[in-house]
Amino acid sequence: MPLYGMLSPLFVYRAKKTMNNSSLSPLILVDGSSYLFRAFHVPYLQALSTADGQPTGAITGVLNMIRSLKKDYPNGNVVVVFDAKGKTFRNDLYPEYKANRPPMPDELRSQIAPLHQIIEAMGLPLLVIEGVEADDVIGTLSDQAAKLGIETVISTGDKDMAQLVNEHVRLINTMTNVEMDVAGVVEKFGIRPDQIIDYLALMGDKVDNIPGVEKCGPKTAVKWLLEHENLDNVIKNADKVKGKIGENLRNALEQLPLSYELATIKLDVELAKSVEELAPVAPDVEKLTELYKTYELRRLLAELTAGSELQSADTETKAAAPVEVIESQYQNILTKADFNEWLGALKAAQYFAFDTETTSINYMAAELVGLSFSIEVGKAAYVPLTHNYVGAPEQLDRDWVLEQLKPILEAKDIIKVGQNLKYDANVLAHYGITLNGIAFDTMIESYCLNSVATRHNMDALAEKYLDYKTVHFEDIAGKGAKQLTFNQIDIEKAGHYAAEDADITLRLHQAIFPQLEQLKGQLSVFHDIEMPLLPVLAKMEQHGVLIDADLLAEQSQAIGTRLQELEVEAHNIAGKSFNLSSTKQLQEILFDELKIPVIKKTPKGAPSTAEEVLQELALDYPLPKIILQHRSLSKLKSTYTDKLPLMVSSKTGRVHTSYNQTVAATGRLSSTDPNLQNIPIRSEEGRKIRNAFIAPENHKIVAIDYSQIELRIMAHLSDDPGLVKAFSEGRDVHQATAAEIFGVELEQVTADQRRSAKAINFGLIYGMSAFGLSKQLGIARNQAQAYMDKYFERYPGVLTYMEETRQDATEHGFVETLFGRRLYLPDIKSKNAMRRKGAERAAINAPMQGTAADIIKKAMLAVDQWIVENNDPRVCMTMQVHDELIFEIHQDIVEQTTQQLVNIMNDAVELKVPLIAEAGIGENWEQAH
DNA sequence: ACCCATTCCTA
DNA sequence: GTAGGAATGGGTA
Known part of the structure; x- marks a missing residue:
């Protein structure tokens, strides 16, 4: 999971602050294998590959990290260490060592050799020593360096390395981006570095298959070490430890010395070169160029060739026309020379923030007016393009500028930071640019961190996270009918506003993302669901839906x-x-x-x-x-x-909604302008409106919805045997519930009994009380209570689940979905009983509604991936209505495609009960139901 | 021109 | 009884 850290801006910031200034160059030891493995699992890096399919994400990740390190430690002597193939001395000590590890996937294995070649071409010392692990090589080098009085920084994500820390050796952690010295180890682990091996031996390691003391985790290990100082003393005092855990300790006594040995990093590996002899050589630029080309590492290639040009461009502008120094360091770009300078910097940037300025908040109507960029906090540029008020200065040609920016905006390996990037992606799409590398949207970062905060707009976020009041659009454009569009705004004012947008976005990312990184579940929702979904939604919005306007006009009449x-x-x-x-x-x-x-x-x-x-x-x-x-x-x-x-839309002849990803506290989407998620269906008359949602010529509308998804989730979360069984056997769940409550055979359930059971099932999902049920069914309160009592008697797991959820919510102040999406409930401790009861109902509902939202979002990702892989324009996903996806599919392939889509939706996630999607096909949305 | 209350459409 | 968006009237600025 870590390694997000290496792209996290705090890395730069903190590292610089604590950099030491010893006269000798510090030794920077890079644990290449640990990085490689972590980079391989980062979602947005996984997407990277060459045109012919060679994956390059892990390569990119490791190189980015090395690049950052070189930047942060300009004097540092970087040495990269990898594990070698094959067994190590630890396998001889203990044949079971790492025996549980699955074989390395081919997609990862194939990236190792190229990475080694690149690092060598960069001129960095690369060590791959057989028979030992990278840790041992790093330990040995750090030990040699310490003896020579050389400071060492070890860059790793592996906690085991904490044993190497001493007054000369620090770790830089990939996860938190903080340097860890002796005091840091004490703070983090609660023990000294010299106690780390004892600590590791006591706990053992499931992943590496190292035995430890059964049920002894970090807390117990630290407790014992604080009490007895070291492992030997713990062993000597094993008799005194009470309880089950004491018994476990005594059972482990025999193997603890082995565990200690396995956990000990070697400091005496025989190396061909000593630490003093490991110095970088000049990079082989030709070889490097070739490798970067082969693996299509465009940004690194650009950097390699641009390095010298950038410097000369820099001095050139300074010499030609001194750049006007604006206090905030915001710059308007009006000349090709200025623009080219930024262009070079953007190409070489690891990531940058950008923002588009347009004539409208409606993405379909919006015309591009300008773009702003920020690579470094406090510095930003605005490129005005089409300001056309009287007296506006001459600006760079819009199409020329876009042509220059296109490869950068489309590069998957240049990471973009933005605020509501779906909007920018939609606007750019009108100019033939497909925005790629969308990794960090600050609006979504804020939403994933706290979905209950109602506003995630930039002005609100800047006040909340930066304590900074931004220039508001109304401040420069006015408001109401007299409001100016952006192209009518004076370039000086506009430039400050726009540049600030990019600058603040970058600052917000730096403020919010590190917080998000600390929360595993929410980080995963962000990286694995929300960010990948953003371009999928953008695509659906741009595609739009087809409407029979004449039919609607007739109906209106x-x-x-x-x-x-x-x-x-x-x-x-x-x-x-x-x-x-x-x-x-x-x-x-x-x-x-x-x-x-x-x-x-x-x-x-x-x-x-x-x-x-x-x-x-x-x-x-x-x-x-x-x-x-x-x-x-x-x-x-x-x-x-x-x-x-x-x-x-007059441009497309279709209707283009906006899906808002950051409104619903539970994780659902919402739809506006128009809302396509509340088109009538219940009444006969209203339903006719769906006749006007039609398919294009030779196409069909296909609607696929999940059957009873929230009840299935309730079955999964509560693990109630009766409910799970009903779904697993493919029963009509309302009928089955009715049979249980009314004590009759399945076949004897009346329509009225089924209706009551259905009301109870739905009511439970909403956290309903007996009072609510009595109102719903028009029966006496005690009668409703009797139904509910009977229900909980038959489905006791559901009752337990409800009680536990309420308790959890009260205790923690939040509830979570199956995939870690978190919903805070500030009212759960309210003194106002009505608010408190309301929060309790929300606590019951949110995990079910939210998990359903997670599932359909995952299904949308899977469906989109399938559509992209098939690359057949005859299939298009057009709408999402909470538990339903709507498609336009060419009639020639509609049957088999629909079956495929149903399968993908059914397999989107695995629950304890089957997930069932049902499809309908028709000329219009009504028929498709 | 804006805000609030009420109502009603969906899952 | 959960989660949303939007239209309307009617008050206020």
Whole structure:
């Protein structure tokens, strides 16, 4: 999991702060194997490969790290050490050593030789010694160096190396990016470096198959060592340790010396060259160029060739025209010379922040106005392109600039940092640029860290994490109808605003990401789900959905006529004219003038005219029924049949929603402008709107939804045998529940009993009480309670799960999904009982709703990967509606493709119960259901 | 022009 | 009884 650290900016920052200034060059020992392995498992590095399929992610990762180290320790003498192939002396000591390790995957193995070649061509000493491990070589070198008074820094992610730390030797940890000296070891482990081997021996190591004391983890090991100082004394006092753990210790006594020996890093490996003889040689630029080309390491190649050019460009500009020194070091780029300088820096950058400035917040309507960049905190540049107010200075040609930037923006190995990068990706797509290397979106970082925080916009994040007030868009553009678009804004003001955006984004990343890194589950949601999903959503948004606007216009027409008739009827009954859409006027008519009894009040105390109320009143009075019909029809007209045709893009003839990835606290997506996740389906009339969601010529609409996904998740999380069995046997779960609650055979369950069972099943997912159930089913409270009691009697695992979840939430203040997405519940300890109860219900619901969201997101990633691999434009994913994915598929391949997609969705994750996706195919969305 | 309350559409 | 978005009227600035 670590190694994110090596791309984490804190690395640079902290390392510089603690750099030592001894007169001798420090020795920098790189644990290449540990890095290689870690880099191999970093998601965004895994995506990297050459055109012909040779994976290069691990190579890139290790080289990035070496590059960072060289930058941070300019005087350092970097030596890279790798494990050699084959057995080591530890296998002779103990044949079972590392016997459980799975064989190295080919994708990783194939990267080792190229990496060795590159490191050698770089001129760095490379040590691969057979019969020992990299640790032993590093130990030996650090020991030799210490004797010569040379400072050593060991770069590793391996905690075992803490035993090597002393006054001359420090570790730099890949995970936390902090240098660890003797005090650091004490702080981190609670014991001194010279106690680390004893500590490791006591704990053993599952992964390396080193035996230790059963059930002895870090806490116990430290406790014993604090008490007895070292392993020998622990062994001598083994008789005094009480309980099961004492017994375990006594059972382990015989093998502890072996464990100690295995955990001990050798300091006396015979090396061909001593530490003094290990010096870098000049890089073989020709060889390096060739290797970088072969493995398509574009950024490193650019850096290799640009290094000298950059320097000359730098002096050139200084000589030609002194750069205006702006205090904040924000720069407007108006000349090719300035632009080229930045271009070179961007090409060589490990990562940079950027932002697009446009004419609209709607990505379909947006025209690019300028771009801003920041590679280093505090320094940023704005490249204005199409500011066109009167008196605007001449700017660089937009298409020329984009042509220069295209290879950088499209490079997968140049990491981009941004705020809401989906927007930038969509805008750039209009100019034929596919944004790649999207690894860090600060908006999503903030969301993954705390999904309950409602605002993840840059201004709010800057205040929260940087205690900094940014220039707001309204400050420079004004507001309301008179608001200027960005191209009308004075370049000086615009430049400061835009450059600040890039600068602040970079700073935010540096402030938020290290926090995210500390939380394993949330980091994994960020790296494995949310960031990879971003480009998938962007693709769906850009593709859009096809609408039959004529059909909707016809429907609007018909509804309009009917609404007029209803209005006349209503006015006649009321005896006067009034606005049927006004709840206030309706309240007066119904409850004051017609003296109809008040059944329910709104939260503010006004008599409610909500549907359920009118439904009941309609039994005794004529007007409520008219109002109900009017309401439902006017809703359909204003929200759907009138609105959707207006949302058709003139550019594409299709409707393009926005999926928001950072709104729903549970992890769901939301959809706006228009919301495509609440298109009617329940009523006959509303459902017709789905007829207007059509497929293009020769294509079909395919809708695939997960059946009962949240209940299946409840079965999985609670592990209730009855519920798991019902799903595993493929039962109708509501029918099965009804049979249990009402004590009848499956076949004898009535429609009414099934309906009640269904209400209970859903209610449980929402954290419902007996009171809620009684209202839902229209039965007495004690009757509802009896149903629920019976349910929990039959499904005791569910009851336990609910209780444990509540308890967990209260204890920790958060709950988590199956995949580690975390939802904080600040109200769980509220003194206000209503808020507290509300938080408890949310605590029950969130793991189920959130896990469902995780699953469909994973399914979307799998589906997209399949579509990309197939590279067939006849298949396209167009919509997501929480538990349903909608596709456009060419009629020639629709049957077999649908089956494939169903399989992919079924296999998206493995639960204790089967996951079932069901598909429908049709000319439109209605038919596809 | 903006905010709030109410209502109703979805999973 | 969970999670959302959007339209409307009606008040306020």
